[in-house]
Amino acid sequence: MSSVKEFQVTFDCAEPERVARFWCEVLGYVVPPPPEGFATWDDFNRSLPPERQGSSFACMDPAGVGPRMYFQRVPEGKVVKNRVHLCVRVATGLVGEERLATLEAECARLVALGAVRERLLPADGVNESCIVMQDVEGNEFCLD
Numbered sequence: 478m479s480s481v482k483e484f485q486v487t488f489d490c491a492e493p494e495r496v497a498r499f500w501c502e503v504l505g506y507v508v509p510p511p512p513e514g515f516a517t518w519d520d521f522n523r524s525l526p527p528e529r530q531g532s533s534f535a536c537m538d539p540a541g542v543g544p545r546m547y548f549q550r551v552p553e554g555k556v557v558k559n560r561v562h563l564c565v566r567v568a569t570g571l572v573g574e575e576r577l578a579t580l581e582a583e584c585a586r587l588v589a590l591g592a593v594r595e596r597l598l599p600a601d602g603v604n605e606s607c608i609v610m611q612d613v614e615g616n617e618f619c620l621d
Contacts, residue, residue: 493548
């Protein structure tokens with residue numbers, strides 16, 4: 478039996494490039510090079526039929542360790558809470574005030590990029606504190 482070696486995280490969204498560029502900033506990811514034969518992604522995009530232009534975008538971990546992120550345009554908007562979400566691990570190993578300060582600093586950076594802070598989930602004796610947020614299209618994620 479083989480095991481999975483790689484996986485991709487796919488987001489349904491209205492504006493794939495906008496959401497992808499937000500997550501590039503959050504995760505330190507980069508936009509991959511355009512397909513062979515195209516100098517830029519804009520050149521590639523213009524080569525597509527009008528209905529497919531702007532329909533997807535991607536970003537990747539420059540070190541090749543994290544999963545590729547793929548963003549695809551869908552006609553319907555987000556209606557309910559995500560069933561799967563990303564936890565952005567910015568305070569791993571930190572506890573107490575040091576953890577909260579790290580979470581708050583990253584929260585402020587992401588709010589400046591267009592994220593929305595939902596709420597702080599304080600430490601409860603089992604789990605450490607985290608901050609629940611939304612990306613630029615309302616997809617929930619946690620700062621952990």
